[in-house]
Amino acid sequence: MAQGNGKIVRLTDERLRRLDRRMAAVEEAQRGTNARLDETNARLDQAVDVLTRLVRVVAAQNDRVNRNSAQLNARFDRLTRAILKGRTADHRRMSQLERRLDTLERRALRPNGS
Numbered sequence: 582m583a584q585g586n587g588k589i590v591r592l593t594d595e596r597l598r599r600l601d602r603r604m605a606a607v608e609e610a611q612r613g614t615n616a617r618l619d620e621t622n623a624r625l626d627q628a629v630d631v632l633t634r635l636v637r638v639v640a641a642q643n644d645r646v647n648r649n650s651a652q653l654n655a656r657f658d659r660l661t662r663a664i665l666k667g668r669t670a671d672h673r674r675m676s677q678l679e680r681r682l683d684t685l686e687r688r689a690l691r692p693n694g695s
Contacts, residue, residue, distance in 0.1 A: 592600070
């Protein structure tokens with residue numbers, strides 16, 4: 582093993598054992614990290630599944646609301662047209678009644694022979 586001066590040194594048994602222990606500790610830590618990553622990935626997959634189902638539910642509800650809204654708009658348009666038609670007819674009838682009343686009042690106020 583080089584120590585920076587280009588010489589090769591022999592590892593003692595103690596150094597080899599320490600290196601083995603350190604490598605074993607690193608490998609164990611890596612296994613723990615991998616296990617936590619697997620658990621996290623599983624939870625993320627579950628969350629994605631739940632969110633996907635929720636998106637489908639919300640999309641279906643949105644479609645239903647849009648259909649209902651279109652139906653309500655059509656009904657409101659029909660109601661508006663009916664009200665306008667009724668008010669126009671009422672206005673015409675009132676105008677006719679006013680003209681008739683004016684005519685009757687003029688006749689009633691006229692002197693008798695004219």
